[in-house]
Amino acid sequence: MITEIADTQLKHRIAQVGQLIGNTPLFPIQRVYQNPKVKILAKLEWQQLGSSVKARPAFNIIKDAIDKGKLNSEKSLLDATSGNTGIAYAAVAAAAGINVSLCLPENASRERKTMLKSYGVNIIYTSPFDGTDGAQLEAKSLVEKDPLKYYYADQYANDNNWLAHYHSTGPEIFQQTDGEVTHFVAGLGTTGTFRGTTTRLRELNPDIKAVALHPDSAMHGLEGWKHMETAIVPKIYNDQLADENLLIDSMEAINLIKDIARLEGLLVSPSAAANLLGAIKVANSIDEGTVVTVFPDDASKYSEVIERLFK
Incomplete structure (x- = not known):
């Protein structure tokens, strides 16, 4: 009886926590990148309990x-x-x-x-x-x-990882852009964000293009990203989903943090800057469209990187 009561209370508490997850805003990139025919939008994923996309x-x-x-x-x-x-x-x-x-x-x-x-x-x-x-x-x-x-929990092999994005990130992006999203761009770590979001967006509109971003070397500086050629590949990874794969240079991404801070008013993490760098590459390759990416977290956990950049 005591165990049943405890389990019921636990389920009630986790349901309450769920109200603080997801529904993050889409932020328009307007100064770091400018093109009247191509929009870049980024999900500010640190604006939820836990302070990141995770x-x-x-x-x-x-x-x-x-x-x-x-x-x-x-x-x-x-x-x-x-x-x-x-x-x-x-x-x-x-x-x-x-x-x-x-x-x-x-x-x-x-x-x-x-x-x-x-x-x-x-x-x-x-x-x-x-x-x-x-x-x-x-x-x-x-x-x-x-x-x-x-x-x-085994986040690298747990289907609940990518299904979280299938049920939340994907529908949110589609709704927040009024269905106008044409490209989804994201870096690969556990690959949950890319797989779940891409799978759902494609169900909503099969014409949406998905671009996967990879670090350009095994010794990269992008926290959470995986160099698939040399790392243990996550079991949830689906290498058939991406319409295109782009390599991202860590230092180029980290240097972009300065521009994002001074031109957009956002102090972001290296992985967020890397995602934006990838989104800009995609935006520069198309004539018109709406490119959506994810800012996994802000710079609050990267003081050493930020201090080096702005010293």
Whole structure:
């Protein structure tokens, strides 16, 4: 009886949290890029609980696990992260009353570590040389050793990752542009944003073009992005979805942060700047249309990058 009451309360809390996820605004890029026949619009994804685009999959993964009885207040959610998904897990879980353990590369930024600790996360640090690939291997090892202690979310293989964008990001973009979106552009990390949004937009209008952005080298500086040729490829990745694949130079993207701040009034993350760089490349290749991209997060977790840029 006590367990049933606790489960009911948990489901009620997670439903309340859901009201704080999604429905982020579309911001028109008007000065960094100017063309009267081509619009560029960006989803400001930090304007939701968890402060990044990862709030959508984090919430969807946690809610599905609770609904199916795989996760409760007695079990700890476990996953590998480079930061943003972990912070989103932590925020959603804290509000719902769930414990979280995260495998995090030791070289994650100071801000990420501080935020995770603030939410009460149990951090398991992994080699800074192995990135999120090493963190994934450590998480799988922990689950194998103690399967009853953890619910392994596995964001890189969990369909609730991309389905979150299928059910929210895609429809939001279509509605916010009154169906005028012609191109969707996004970088690839777990690939959930690209797969879910593209799949839904194509159902709404098969003529919408989808452009996937990739870092141009294995040693790139774009937090959360994956160099597919050298990384562990996420199981949810669908390499047949993109109409076009573009390579993005990390330094060119990071330098664009200055222009976005001074011309648009937004201080964004390197990955957001990289997405805009890709959107501009697409916009320059067409005669008319509406190009939509995603700004995954702002610059609040990248103080070292920002200090170097504006010193």
